[in-house]
Amino acid sequence: MVSARRLRALLLGILSGPQRGASARTMAPPRFFALELPGCTLAHFAVGTDAAGAPLDPRAAALLGPPGRSYSLCVPVAPGGDYAARVRAARLHQRLLQQLHRGPLKRCQLRRLLCYSPDGRAGALQQGVLLHDPNDSPDTRRALLALLDSYLETPRPRLGEFLADPLPQLWQRLWELRDGQGWRQVEREPVGRAPEPALHPVVPDLPSSGVFPHREAARGVLEACTAFIPEARAVLELVDRCPAQVQKGKFPVIVIEGLDATGKTTVTQAASESLQAALLRSPPACVSEWRKVFDDEPTIVRRAFYSLGNYIVASEIAEKSTTSPVIVDRYWHSTATYAIATEVSGAVQHLPPAHHPIYQWPRDLLKPNLVLLLTVSPEERRKRIQGRGLERTREETELEDNNVFRQKVEVCYQRMENPGCQVVDADPSQEEVLKTVLSLIQKNCY
Known part of the structure; x- marks a missing residue:
């Protein structure tokens, strides 16, 4: 008697055999x-x-x-x-x-x-x-x-x-x-x-499509867009005015990160006033008017725009940190985190594992002394965001509608390295959160 498995193989051979002989296509991997x-x-x-x-x-x-x-x-x-x-x-x-x-x-x-x-x-x-x-x-x-x-x-x-x-x-x-x-x-x-690969299939492409490891990679993307996005040329002109390598001054640079409605804007403003620090934002004001243009583009273009915005901010940080401390409202971690969470489909377990090179700081971007990540509970965040009516990016809107996406963003933030993020619970009152932030700055920077 012919086994069921053998019969199945014979039938598959009958059905597909002539086609294999007719074309080399089926011999391809x-x-x-x-x-x-x-x-x-x-x-x-x-x-x-x-x-x-x-x-x-x-x-x-x-x-x-x-x-x-x-x-x-x-x-x-x-x-x-x-x-x-x-x-x-x-x-x-x-x-x-x-x-x-x-x-x-x-x-x-x-x-x-x-x-x-x-x-x-x-x-x-x-x-x-x-x-x-x-x-x-x-x-x-x-x-x-x-x-x-x-x-x-x-x-x-x-x-x-x-x-x-x-x-x-x-x-x-x-x-x-x-x-x-x-x-x-x-x-x-x-x-x-097919067997599940060791890494999500999109991860090998991220350094050239969303998490750019150096300025020239992001610049190459926007250079390819100048024929159909006039604003790309304007961004490149601003970037080209910035030195290729910049150094921090003698004063500390503190970045404050966080999802929408974590109190980030309030804390950065209060911290800058308390420390008599310069307050900078990424993307910087000189390119913020073009955010809507680039937010409507695919990830590779959108992230190139935000990446280059970080290099413009780095030039501003280098100048300001010679005379005062600097507080930065978002920086490279935001750019990388949203790119990874957007491009890696599936749930949190499909993200690149901790210590993967994708979480490393770009080799040519000015590093801060300290990065603080404000976090709030989902319930508190929903309470704060109701009625705000602020204009948000595509990804910020998805944070409200997609719990899995929000979890991926939070996990990516926590896996960033060199420098990593120090988590600050932002559920308490603004006064308590500011006190915690200033204490961490004092401990780590002075």
Whole structure:
């Protein structure tokens, strides 16, 4: 008798054997994907010949397979992976997400999807989305192909379609544009479970897409934006006026960090008055008028803007600290923390582990003497924020709506190193919090 496993393998060979002989495509290494599931958990799967027979995570199978039909859309980065290519891919991904909420596609369910290399190579990551049509309407496929036709730039997003057979085995078929033939599906490839990588797939790309380790990396991103964001050139001109390396003066520099509604603005103002210190903010006033422009851009552009703002502030710190202490309302830790929490999908356990290099201070940015992190309980924070009506960034708004995102931001703050953050409980009265802050400054800086 033939075992069930052997029978399954024979059937898979019959179904996929001719296609393997017809094309070298299936001999290529499998493509790996990370799919964000409900509850901020991740499922990993692979597409390719090596994935045949590996049973999918049931939660992923429920999203990829019937009932209904699912499609993957991933945005590749052009060969070379320079800053201009990365910016183009990021803006294309943002535009794609906006268009998927319109017309016949807006009835479909969207899930964040990443296509990555299992060896953790930087530059191999593709941002994408899984689109699930619960009704399996032919209008969805037509709308997706029409959407791809609307992109004149290359590379276009890659469209894959998932289907199942009675074995049951899940398959993916890619759509390709062939000269004179329009869009055609290529041979199908099996879909199976993939092992979870040691690090979240986005982490290797962070130093070139959000947590820039030095000024030139952030500068390269904004340089690639000058053709379509006029304000980018103005920011670069301000940055280029700042010395490449600056030194602190003889007086201490204290940074105060914290989420919105932790009392940060009040404490920084009161501390600067008590210490007769200069009060600076990041981003600095000279670029703050352009925040709205850059907040509407993808992470790589938005974080480059905030990173360069830190270097402008560093130049101001160097000057002011020669004559008085300096209090800074947010600095590099904010820039890095929000970038990591935004880009690393899933829950807190998917963040880079403590002591990972991504939490290290940039090698060419002026360091403060002390960083204080104000924290409040979720209940106190909600109480304070009600009725404030202040204009907030996209990430600050998400802090209110997404508990997991807020937890990731808080954990990232606490994992920052060299310098790390000293946590200050900001639940008590403003007077008590100020007393604690001044005591810590006295203890660590004088």
